[in-house]
Amino acid sequence: MTTVPEKVQQAYGLIPAGWRLEKLKFYAGVRNSNVDKTISDDEEPVLLCNYTDVYYNDRITRDLDFMQGSATESEIEKFKLKRDQVIITKDSEGWDDIGIPALVTEDMPDVLCGYHLSVFEPGPDLDGAFLAWLCRSDPLNDQFKLGANGVTRYGLGQYPMKNALVALPPIETQRLIARFLDAKTAQLDGLIEKKRALLDRLDEKRQALITRAVTKGLDPDAPMKPSGIDWLGDVPAHWDVLPLKRVLASSTYGISASLEPTGEVAILRMGNLVDGEIDLGDARFLDEVDEGLLLTPNDIVFNRTNSLDLVGKAAIFRGCQDYPVSLASYLVRFRFGSRYHPEYANYVMGTNDLMALGRTLALPSIGQANLNPSRYAQIEFPIPPFEEQSKIVEFLAEKVRALRKGATKIVTSIEKLEEYRAALITAAVTGKLTGLQ
Template structure:
């Protein structure tokens, strides 16, 4: 291979994007690009076409492409025909191999340093080979992208199947021949005749707000926050800590937590505490703890409260706040829900667990395939732009 090697600064100039005027209407034919891609429209462009947009702040280092003139915002750099004499599509692929997302966290807002990017050394093939490499990668990455898209679609279908399975089980039961009756609740519809409809508060011992103290990275007691509760389970990846908490606010196994304050897509979501963490665990004030009485199995109630009809009700009854929504716990406690006999709750819970495990296994397989395809895509681009494979 006889390709030249040079610093990126001699290959392309990273031009700064512009601040989007706040007092002008967001209308027009030109896409506005931020670090994470297109997010708005505007009446004029500040680039030529085609153009590469590189994230500078926020999702820094992310490399985007536009076939049309666009408005590159002030959180981005851009590269078009005015800032490089090399083939733009080849350069688009080259930039994806340079780990530009490994910027600096030293500034108040982490970002990509232009000088750091300029210092990276790259191989520069002749213009004809640049065009051939870009053409080759357009074809081959499109094939991989189609496979990834198909797998992601399968994941979406599996998730829909999981949600439908849970919703049917907790609102209709498992016996298709059981006599049905009108629940008297429009969004629930018919339920098995022998089931009860009760307000949530009737099946709870207590509902408690969490602590309002600030959390740190060290302490004796872990504190769950609103981002730690999702899809019926608790994540401990980002928990905070405090030194001391009122003993009554320490979670016990089978306590349920619901999001009373969060984004609209997460409001009302519930998770069950399984007492499987190394530290005692409490919870922040944006969460509410629910402790069940003997008329309901916590695992069953966890499935029920995360079912589509209940979450839809929660969203419709949440009140907007700045950047999020709030669901009043007292209002939530009056939601009417279907409650089967205890033995039936056990059977439904076992049925859901058995069948969702099968679905999860299929999801994990698809996710692993997506990961391998993404790795294949990255390796292919790297091999092409570094001359490891001959392309003519």
């Protein structure tokens, strides 16, 4: 008889009569893939189902754009995709990304499960669709997370997967629960998608509002002149257009060091820059930093090195009462002279057209892009009179605050729907919903 740890028993709670709480290995085969992305001439050409195919899709179908690869005959036989298999993420930089499942919907003998993934192959007493929902439920998914090892990168071995405990009803009940969850989560996902689309529209409205204000001003009747700059177009006739370096007082590279969860000085990373603001919710720390590298209110933090779609992002530092703050080496601190309002600069640097232009100046650097601050500082910026900049900042602060308030309500609504979805899944696969058996 399988011994069930108390915490696992508590997670599943009382299960209905006729259900079993047993180790996964008794009902499914478990294999970790070792098929990498390297193409070798002495191997057979195949398609690879990779990490992102699983991470971003609940189902693996023939419609996905699989990567070209190669494999040996034994690898093909061992890792070719079969209907009702469940593939999960077994390695990740984030603990929360361990154990994310996707159901294989059809036999695909030419598509192999790629590296960083594990294959669950259900036996006759386990339905694949039900297993996929089980993997999304807290009682099983938490076992996967707790079984993963690592500090900066996490890996899930076969032992914790094979010995994870699953609650199994009769096979027909499994199929009934899977069909119920397919239908109910589709409804919830539709609602969530509509709310996310509304968030996108609010973001587009915010971007259009900011771009209009910082490139055309607030007076619709102001005389205009050609700026001579493609991304700017016409600007008010009394504005200047100058390279950023003409209004930039200094630019300072961040610190390169190993960061820890605790310490005396918070060190900003790219993830702390969100929509022009700095979020210190996931800060890393150092014990000590040169005083000249500490941020002060109204400093602009600029991302110089990352994937191409992220370089050029900027955010304004508004101060922190809890601890001093510095920045990592792939970020840069901009300080402006008396002619340019930092808040105005932050708005300008966050416009889509300027960020797109900045990325054309980025240079490739070992798998990522590097936007040198001196190259970026050559970009021509709009320079209204300082008093007008202040009025634009005041106008935008009020408008953006209202839009963000509306966005926050939508985000809260999405979070509640996602919480309900997760609770519904767990309740269904643990037998807590009546009328499904």
